[in-house]
Amino acid sequence: MNSRNEENLKELFETFLDAEQAESCAEDVQKAEEILRKHPAPEPDAMLIANIKAEIAMRLPAKRAYVFKHIAYKVACAAAAVIFITAIGLNLFQKGPPKPNGMQLTSIIPTAIWESDDIAADDADLVIFTAEIEQIEDEVLTLQLGEDDGNGDRSVSELEMELIQINSDFWKG
């Protein structure tokens, strides 16, 4: 950027006006500025200058303290930000126990029984119940075929009682 001393007023005006007008404008400016030079403003009082310098000297330590505090706050903020980002990176803020890698399924029935086809061989109770059920089935079949000794009502009642008892025992375990 040109300083004022290097500035050519005529050339500057010529960018907006024709050569004649530019010369006239430049002359107007120079003559008016000559008037300003001939009428200098009063100088500031020496006491005022001394007071200003004293005021500056007084304010500088306070400003230095302010600048130090400002820098300290900035550093603290930057450090906090770094720690926070690092903590996020290291999963320090993860809540609760670590998550399992996958779902694990299990059964309350032992695997050997689950996989076996011979249920009666795996459970003794089942063997007994199965035998009793088969016996009852035979008796019912006999009754239906009329192979009983004639006392059919009593036999049916007994069978029913027996069935109820078996059922009750089964659920009791």
Next chain:
Amino acid sequence: MAKSDDLAQIIIGCKNGDSKCFSQVVDMYASRCYGYFYRLTGNNDVSDELLSELFVKLVEKIASYKGGSFDGWLFKIASNIFYDYLRSKQRRKKLLDVQQEQLESQFTEPKQSDNEQIDKLQIQLTRLDTDTRELIMLRFYSELSFKEIALTRSEPIGTTLAKLHRGLKKLRELMEG
């Protein structure tokens, strides 16, 4: 070049909080800045006050100076201080209607009775509008080029040139009339 190198060193010293460097800046600019304020306000006491405020602002804002024309930067602060002063004066005028005429005569029509050396130029300057007066004083006391002034005022250089030419021509007519 040597002068600008010296100034650069002084500014670095100011940024480091060296009071001697600030004193040097005060010695270098106090006269011009005082002239700027005085020609705009026409009052010694107000000019004293505004000059003090300018250098206090300099201490506060020196860290924000990022290079370029220091004169332009400093006079931009001076210009802001002047306009702030004008605004506060207008607020005062509104609040104190009774004293309106008194304040106006104090600031816009300086008199010899104020015990101040009022020259013809100061009287004629009050006939110009504030913006033109400020522009003329900025040009004269800041010693900035038109390009720098246009940049400081955030306006196209053509606008600055036209305003300044009109203002100076009018001032010359008033002074010669």
